[in-house]
Amino acid sequence: MNVKKHIPNSVTLGNMYCGFLSIGFTVSNSYKGATWLIIIGIILDALDGRLARLLNVKSDLGTQLDSLADIVTFGIAPALLFSYTNSIGGGWLDISLAGLFVLCGGYRLARFNSAQSEETSFFTGVPITAAGGILAITTLFHTHLPPMANLLIIALLSYAMVSTIRIPSLKNITLPNHKTMATILIGIVLLLFDRRSIVALYLTAIYFMYVAYRIMLMRANRNG
Incomplete structure (x- = not known):
């Protein structure tokens, strides 16, 4: 088999x-x-x-x-x-x-x-x-x-x-490098925060904006 x-x-x-x-x-x-x-x-x-x-x-x-x-x-x-x-x-x-x-x-x-x-x-x-x-x-x-x-x-x-x-x-896309893995870990830590905290809400919003920036940067580097 x-x-x-x-x-x-x-x-x-x-x-x-x-x-x-x-x-x-x-x-x-x-x-x-x-x-x-x-x-x-x-x-x-x-x-x-x-x-x-x-x-x-x-x-x-x-x-x-x-x-x-x-x-x-x-x-x-x-x-x-x-x-x-x-x-x-x-x-x-x-x-x-x-x-x-x-x-x-x-x-x-x-x-x-x-x-x-x-x-x-x-x-x-x-x-x-x-x-x-x-x-x-x-x-x-x-x-x-x-x-x-x-x-x-x-x-x-x-x-x-x-x-x-x-x-x-x-x-x-190739497997994530150490910077991408660090970004993912940060996102996981943010998810562990108390969702009732307004600070956690702002931090998570910033995190998603950063992830979007990294994706756009990655595509720009590939196309360049």
């Missing part, structure tokens, strides 16, 4: 399990833990793709498992987390938008899987992994934002997934 071809699939199943556990944490009102599990899922999602390309063991089974994991961990889990941390109009509006987010994410995955000729350097529409991760992280700040701002965030993310916006792919 070729063991190496099952390694990426095992990581993908771990990603799916993180999504299931996140749902369990959400219904138990452990929202921070639910967010962390989605973040771990993002890491595993990036890892399984790299492993498949490194080991040259890409398969149809792996593609199907990846899509199933994505809809659970980055579709259903963050949408449920959003609906539990927001309550407007008796909750009906929140759950409706959460359902719309899952539908748009499912459509985005199906469109990607059926587009055999899609460019490897760009995605059409925001990937569900990014949209789900952003939605999950914003729930950490839901008490600091006006309720309508939270609704606007999930509505925009839903639209971004099914839009035709061209998003640069990170698949061909």
Whole structure:
């Protein structure tokens, strides 16, 4: 039996399990833990793709498992987390938008899987992994934002997934260097701060601006 071809699939199943556990944490009102599990899922999602390309063991089974994991961990889990941390109009509006987010994410995955000729350097529409991760992280700040701002965030993310916006792919980027790893660690430390602290909120905003700057700088250096 070729063991190496099952390694990426095992990581993908771990990603799916993180999504299931996140749902369990959400219904138990452990929202921070639910967010962390989605973040771990993002890491595993990036890892399984790299492993498949490194080991040259890409398969149809792996593609199907990846899509199933994505809809659970980055579709259903963050949408449920959003609906539990927001309550407007008796909750009906929140759950409706959460359902719309899952539908748009499912459509985005199906469109990607059926587009055999899609460019490897760009995605059409925001990937569900990014949209789900952003939605999950914003729930950490839901008490600091006006309720309508939270609704606007999930509505925009839903639209971004099914839009035709061209998003640069990170698949061909080499493994992070020590500076990038330090940046990631800083972000993890910030997530450990008490979200009720306005200082932590400002620091996290600055962190995301710095990450955006590093991405733009990296692309400028590559194109130059």
